[in-house]
Amino acid sequence: MRLRLSVRWGSLLFWASVILMGLACQSEAACPVPNPNINAFIGYQRLIDDCPLPAGTLNRAIMQRPAIVNAPEYCPIIDGTTDNSSCLTSAVATLCSQSPQGGELYLSQGNYLVRDLNMPCPIVIRGAGMSTASINYQGATTAGLRWVVAGFPSITPSHQLWGGGISGVTLTYTSGSADALLVEGFNQWFARDVKIVNPQGGVHIKSGFGQKLDNVRLENVNGFMVKIEGDLSGRKRDGSACSTSSPDCSSRVDFVTLDHINSYSNGVNGHCVELIGFANTIMGEHIACEGFDRGLSITCPAGMAADLSQCPHFIFMNDFQNEFFNSYGLYATDFLDLKMDKPYFYGNAAAANQNNVYIAVVN
């Protein structure tokens, strides 16, 4: 009986302390150490960070969540015509100024006009959903939303950052003005549940390990759908320039997963999935393309290692559908190890000079 009462009283005291702290933190003045960077934190993150618990009462690390910034708290006007570039950049800067850097930029319902936005640290842009949160990108730069590590490609692999991505949002571009998403210097970046409309090109991954695209839809693409491109412009771990004799290089791409990606092109200028140079272990499944110049394009610039180890290799494509291509369903030169299961290539009958599959060595 005594033990049971003790447990009950302990439980009551615990929950009473939590409630009291919550009430206290409804007023910022009640918080002992106000932090100007956390005004936009939402939910329990605010409670935890505004009101640090006395040492020993709870393990703070257990309740720690990734930092979350609610975009409307930085952008008071979200109407699709007011430029939100500066306020979103401020929100990103807030997240990047913390330690550890990065976090989540939450886009609630609305149409955000953006002309320039770079994520220099691991930021996840998480929208309220493809049908409710949208970014209207009207930038003049050739790259739209960017996750670019400062100094890339002149960084070593140890300077690459981990994380970042985008989900639950529709991106609409002024037709042909910019490539939709650019990733340089990040590992395990992702795009999930994203719709992209009217870009010049789609998703451009230029380095990193373990990137993943899942359930991405692109419409009215003028160039490529997904371009995965590695080269020797980066640095090795010792800081020296990458060379053809070493796989240790910050500008190579490894382990990319593409799952449920589909797109149609109006420009017939680009290639649906394009693998260039130092890009290894690319796995795709359930990919559908329509109206591109080439479906899957695999090329390697001259000057790579003679054994092709810096050319695309270990490429696995399952259920790759490509309709109405103009030149080639698959164009593959200078590669190592390609496997395609259930490919479907149906060319554009009105176009000339097409093969469904062309394989050759050119370099």
Next chain:
Amino acid sequence: MGKAKFSNGLFFSAQKDCVLIEGSNVTDIKFLSSDINGCNESNGGFGGINLIGVSGEINILGNTFCEVSNYGGAFPMAYGVKVGAGTGKTQIVDNSFWDCTARVVNVSTGNVMLRANNGPSNASMGSCGGNPGLQGNEQHMTISVGTGTPSRCVVNFGSGNFSKAPTCVVSPGPGSVAISSIATTQTQLTINGTKLSGTYFAICQD
């Protein structure tokens, strides 16, 4: 150049060859269990898989060619597979060739093996008495000798069925006289005997 493997694919509607592979450094390419049809729909002279100077090993196994040879266009596929000059070891096994003008065109001096491919027969009887008959295909056939007890019967193989003179075994049916010899070329089987009559069973393999 490393390996490439295509399985369970559908290759439709190409203006030229559905698949073109060229270059001496191309190695180890496999096409397995795929449908390669409707190639060459608007141009003449092209076909399914065209290998040009490929020095590596090519395996074409269990595919279907030319099932819809004029898919949306006017021209049939000129060939299922063309093994071009300079191409090395090529295995073309257990494929179905339907309405190809030629199943396999081999202009290579390399090692090309054709085996157990099938499809509508394009073999036909040559000289073999009056009104001879043929049932089956190039690999397995029953020959009905025509009237007049000829001393020689000729079977014409369709184009591209064998990469070289096949090995054939011919057995007389019940009541038929024994044969004295056979001879084969890449395009013909010749059966020699005294007063051939009745039926003969033949099996030919590349």
